[in-house]
Amino acid sequence: MIGATFVSCSQDQTAMLWNGMLKITQSIVFTLHDDDNGSRQSKKARSESGKTRTPIMTLQGHRECVSSVQWMDQTTLLTSSWDHTMKIWDLNLEGVKSEITGNKSFFDASYSKLNGLIITASPDKNLRLYDPRSNQGAIVKNTYLGHSQWVQSVTWAPHDEFMFLSGSYDNQVKLWDHRSPKAPLYDLLGHDDKVLDVDWSNPKFMVSGGSDNTVRIFKSKKAVNKPSDV
Template sequence: MAHIQAKLIAQDSSYQIGGKAFDLPGEVTTVELSNLVNKFLKEKHEDKAGEETDFKASEFDFLIDGEFLRTALNQYVEAKGLSTESVIPIEYLLKQEGPEPEDQFSEDDWISGVHCSEEFALVGSYDCGVTIRKLDDHDTRVQGFGHTEPVKSVSWISRKEDTFYAVSTSQDQSAIIWQWEKDNETMKPLFCCRGHSKSVDCVAVHPGKAEFVTGSWDASIKLWSASPTPQDDSNEPEDYQKARNKKKRQRIEQRGITRVPKITMAGHTEAVSDVVWLNDSELCSVSWDHTIRIWDINEAKEKTNLRGAKVFLACDYSQQNSLLATGNSDRHIRIWDPRNKSDIDSASLVKRNLSSHVGWVTCVKWSPVDSNQLLSGSLDCAVKLWDIRSPKTPLFDLEAHQDKVMCLDWSNRNVIMSGGADKFLYKFRYRSK
């Protein structure tokens, strides 16, 4: 395969070079293609300026049929079985700059949960505590203690002016709803949500309602009210005003008034490892029983059951592309389309299989603004930033942790955070496009 006919195309008008066809050597790489594009951009720049002026070359990535070119062109063409009889269109785009390490925070034990807002990071730890840190102030730290065993997950619920509400789950079989006044140095437990019989490992707050769901090692999923005020449906039997016993009052002050679940959904046969909302009424859960299940919350019943080959450890759903990402015990990240309910074969619902980790994938998070990008964290101590158009090679390896990665967050478009068993929370600045 000596030469290949190809046309170089850019969507961004500022980088277009006319869409002409080239007779390229088969061994050409992305570096050489970048040099070729820059050669024509320089000529275009000089023609426009009317004289030779300073030109700054750019690095480009190249896509063929929606997948990044990561080998020599002839190797890609042979691997994909593309015809060399016709001109191959190659799209090029400006190469993304990598995340920049910005800060690190130390906790007293393993960091198991993190969720960022615009200003603050909510952090859960194996020291049984929940911490709030200001993103731009290393020394600002607010703590809340109410759990009696390690915290497994955390999430912000809502904010009303300078009052924040959050939820944490724990191995002590409970979830706690917290209230934090911005000027206070401590968090106040409002409600202790009890109903699970084993460790509560995951939580997902409803995007539009005052509700959240939890998943547990008892294989069940429970829906709870996230309202900061006591409910009228007998969900708060230990009302503080009725608790005349001193020990009971102290327990309520430490952990909050007891709240019971609104509904319970059963179907999984092993631990529920992660949950995520798909829309206002549909919830997705993944489990150690090798299944992905989609639930109708309004009817409190299972709608879809997809079986995988290995244990599912994490999941996240992208509102940008309507795809589900899962982290698995076979070291792979799989991208699913849960909308295709008519397909009986679960394997055919997998749209991409991302492989680079050498340990179990413990957490996955989609970009909040880019439909192609997501993060993964693993027991191999690595955090990787992927573009699903490059399934074999991550865009960037975020090297920081010295022990297993346990949690990730990408809620703030420009901030990536990861926590792990090395007791460090790392912050990266990323200039999302």
């Protein structure tokens, strides 16, 4: 979210920008009550009424489900899609600034403001590191193979330019250093079914949610294999 503006993505092949500012429309509600003398008195109260919002902007261009959307800066968005592409959008121009094409669907993508790199999750069990600034050579800088099933979710550490987290249908969460593609640093165990999402918004805690109906919280300093169930 940038200010009151947030973004969403959908299987309808679009990403949308929304204004999340709450607007309170006041209506007067009269309530009757008895005072100490037994006479009827009225009071005024304010009430909020909801409103159906329409998007500020709709970003169209993907040919299949848009699987993730993220702010890169205040005027730039990153989207990933099942159509094997990632798009970088310039919101001032309301169009695509650049496009990255892969050979598999992108289930998730995470951009790090600390290092300028993008890490992606795909159904071929691999994670890939991209440098969107590359003009020469291969845009894929590294490939990380450690999961045994689809990789569903990935996210960078908010405080460390080298660390990222992945979650997979193999029931595992893995902690990686992007400089070491051969193996993860830790396997964070505990889920009994597919891992559907991972998050690392708070530097102290890594969070995962799975098809086993649990949310698990790992302490990131120790990366212990004993999560807390919520």
